[in-house]
Amino acid sequence: MSPPLSPVRTRNAAATRTAILEAARRRFAHEGYDQTGLRDIASDAGVDAALISRYFGGKEELFEEVLTCGPNIAEFLDGDRDSFGERVAQMLAVEPMREEKFELFLIMLRSASSPKAAEAIRRHSHDAFYQPLETWLGGDDAAVRARLLSCVMMGATMNRVIHEDYLLDGQQRQELCEALARTLDNYVSGPV
Amino acid sequence: MSPPLSPVRTRNAAATRTAILEAARRRFAHEGYDQTGLRDIASDAGVDAALISRYFGGKEELFEEVLTCGPNIAEFLDGDRDSFGERVAQMLAVEPMREEKFELFLIMLRSASSPKAAEAIRRHSHDAFYQPLETWLGGDDAAVRARLLSCVMMGATMNRVIHEDYLLDGQQRQELCEALARTLDNYVSGPV
DNA sequence: CCTAGAAGTCACCAACTGATGACATGGCCC
DNA sequence: GGGCCATGTCATCAGTTGGTGACTTCTAGG
Incomplete structure (x- = not known):
């Protein structure tokens, strides 16, 4: 769906986290929670899907993190x-x-x-x-x-x-x- | 979720269709398309899930039918x-x-x-x-x-x-x- | 009463999902 | 340079979903 957000990223945990969060935010915004699969997010972020669960605990926790770290009113x-x-x-x-x-x-x-x-x-x-x-x-x-x-x-x-x-x-x-x-x-x- | 809508219904195709449509409408309204499974609807309507696909063709067609036969503005x-x-x-x-x-x-x-x-x-x-x-x-x-x-x-x-x-x-x-x-x-x- | 066909059921499939544990790999510090 | 640990990948699981074909059961018409 989207080009990778951080083309160069070599085993940098913080950058990977951010890449996942950004990919997730865009996916959740444009497709909704249900329609977004962890594999979609992982693919956008250029990462294996398993990493997401390991970093954030699970899809729900990722969603919460996306909300809290995103823009507000x-x-x-x-x-x-x-x-x-x-x-x-x-x-x-x-x-x-x-x-x-x-x-x-x-x-x-x-x-x-x-x-x-x-x-x-x-x-x-x-x-x-x-x-x-x-x-x-x-x-x-x-x-x-x-x-x-x-x-x-x-x-x-x-x-x-x-x-x-x-x-x-x-x-x-x-x-x-x-x-x-x-x-x-x-x-x-x-x-x- | 809901009590059966037509308690007595013996091999009456038209009544079964209606029961399925009503159950589907309520489910779609209160849970949304994705969250509603054919098995849920079938259970509410007191029917086997396979019957829905046979009557309406599939979930999408059922949804369309629910919209067109439902209330409007x-x-x-x-x-x-x-x-x-x-x-x-x-x-x-x-x-x-x-x-x-x-x-x-x-x-x-x-x-x-x-x-x-x-x-x-x-x-x-x-x-x-x-x-x-x-x-x-x-x-x-x-x-x-x-x-x-x-x-x-x-x-x-x-x-x-x-x-x-x-x-x-x-x-x-x-x-x-x-x-x-x-x-x-x-x-x-x-x-x- | 009996059979033909409608009405309904059952078992099952393939696809997909989120998740997990075992494994590979690369960078950093001594 | 070598080992260690964070980082990342792979294979795989269990659960769920929509869908389908073979089967059973009941009703209507003769």
Whole structure:
């Protein structure tokens, strides 16, 4: 599927670990937990599959490690508060989905139905998404606002995953982006 | 998992087909395509697993049949246009998720990551969700409005699936419901 | 009552998965 | 240079899955 990430790597445990983690993250994001086999990850990382179980304990532990060492919501929270909606909407509706920013969403969406992965996702999506978002929002109804934001972000990603944007042309995507931005900004600072 | 749906059924092909379809729909909705085995469905339907392949051709064909014979968006489109937001938001945020109305969403969310099921989902979600919704909305920007509605509906369902509502209490859920209703109604008839 | 064929069951297959223990190999320190 | 241990590979296992063909059993029609 992918070219090897670290072409030169000679018996360097740390580098091998990283290569496995990166390969796993990409696989989990683009195919989901169930559809990703240890042999796939190993092949991408240029490593024998047995090594993964030895390094991480097993597939589930690898998945947890991928979640905890990966990107989180902080990226979206950086920057001007007033342009939050526009920044996020741009990513959700316009930017190509292969972006790394998407990986967290994709992993959650594509793996949430696997019982083995569900608990890790639930925990991580709370700790590395909801909680920071809620704190960033502040105020009494931060929890509800965070949920509303999450609904739109998740739903927009889900729709792109299912339909791969076949249904909307560039113009419509632009309109979608603007509408999403308004909704998001409203959830951030408007009346709930 | 579930009690047999048709306790008395003696060599009645049509009834057996229906029993299999119902069992499959529930399984696919609550566990997803990958996690559901033909043996699980057969067990729920009180039938031998071999019968499923013989009746439907295979798991993929069964899945397609479940989608096409199941509920669609029409249920949400019935009733007063002005109360659309409230009705849908009520379902999304308040009503128990075991409701049959949810099954279409759950099937899509929980099975979208399976390549075998993805194409059927894409097609069905277009034919039995987007298209009717777009027609119902009407107007030049119906496609964009349909997408916006879909984002919120999908996202809200996704969040409930992941977090099972642990994060919100009754009061917050009520606030969430009202906010969702406003957003949905705005997408239906407000300025996009 | 009896048989033909539908309805349902059983045993089994090949493919795949995650995992494990035995083995090979290369780099580092003395 | 030589041995040791971390690093990596190989063969293989047990479990599960979807699928298939041969078999049994029950019902309907004569």
